[in-house]
Amino acid sequence: MAAATAAGFLFGPLRSTSVRTFRTLPADRPDPDTLPDWCDVDVRSIPAVPEWCIETFSDPGDAVIDPFAGFGTTIAAVDRLDRDGYGIERDPRRVAYVRDRVEHPRRVVVGDARDGRSAFITDASADREGFISSDGSKRKSLINGDDDEEDHEGGGVDPPSFDLCCTAPPFMLDWMDTDPFEGYDADGSYEAYLDDATVAFEAIADLLAPDAVAAVEVSNVRFGPGVSTLAWDLADAVDDADGLRFRTEIVLGFEDGDGRVEDDVDRDDGSRVDAGNRAVDAADDDRTWSPETGRYGYGYDHCYCLVFDRDA
Template sequence: MPRPPLPPYLTATASELVAERAAGADGADEDVHFTEHLATEVIERLSEPGDLVLDPFAGFGTTLLVADRLGRRGLGVELLPERVDVVRARVPAATIVEGDARGLHRLLPDAGPVALCLTSPPYRTANDHPHDPLTAYTLVAGSYASYLADLASIAQALRRILRPGGHLVLNVANIRHAGHTTALAWDVARAVGAVLPFQGETVVHWDTLPHDFTGDYLLTFRRES
């Protein structure tokens, strides 16, 4: 069995999040928890200068910012127009497309080959969470099962544009909410792993775990051929 391409542990701190919070973010965006340090570790290890790095849930542009800093070409998709504006201001060299990641085949018809897809999808718990995260929590729609199926469908679209040997890395946490623990990271690993072979997990060790987290992980998948 091949060795995982990322180390078993990486560190992150609450102070990093505060220092890196993008202009335009506010208290409603407190669940954004992917740091530049984590992005740097992944992008340096799993891509080379000049490679195309994709983030289909671009948010405030952390992946694209770090990709540009490291000499990679950044490509992102983001649903919320106000966040698209933030990314364009932060990373003028990156390409950012406004739209729903579930329509990647329409939004990015000519993209590829992608060396690395690095992203943190919006989270959904298995209970007490009727709003669909893939609509930016604006619609009461779907279910936990349909959410996982949607992530698998997005992975299928990513598989078509990842180069052979290219990687998908997802930052996903397990969550305790309303007295119930959702093993979101493991459920996402199973759903996406049915499309792209799962390579292993990296534990993100926080000095203070973000709100409701019981554990935070980088899940690595690889397109074999």
């Protein structure tokens, strides 16, 4: 692992080129027609973000982990860019959906990011005779017939030392009282969420190679007169994890095909606002997103890539 184009002053004398602290990326979002019918959330992941992170902080053949795999945007990018992708996701339906679309299905496991390595070894789905299908309507064989033998020996996956963690944790706002680590279905708090994030990234740090990088996509969120500073708070929480050290943030701005900054207002077809975001819906709060405020409250025009070094 060589941390690809990472700056020497940030990541050691690995390359002479530097990583700019602002980059502009294409704003293309996932095609809704490719998502399962049961998907009731705004899948906000722009594929260009993990693609940029993977190309910047890893090399072909490197091992990459996404501990919050979601609908597999990062794992799919890993496959396209000739890396070895692994993922953890708590929702079995999402895991089934991702497994249908990646080269090594058994490397994406049902589990909790806070469990780290044991999520791969025990894989919460491994003891089941069948697995819910990605359309949520039927059951099918758990292990795909073309899986690599080593990917499911003993029912689990023994992960390698990862060269890159590339992920976007579930969103949490400072006024919410639900738990993102439990799918927003249990009581929680912002403080508990940040504590859980520290635990999760500490577990993931144990899986990283000594010169690995963790790249975390996140944004601050504005509601009414205030701002939920999730990006800054999550940076502190991950930096508190043993084994990781915060190095820098990189602002990633989104442009459409004409070079203009992406504007959520122009993208609304009526269904986007109706669907909303499950995090806000679960909070049962009246401060919801609208076409005018955009998906992050600023318009869907940027995010932050928080960069952490493995700190032995």
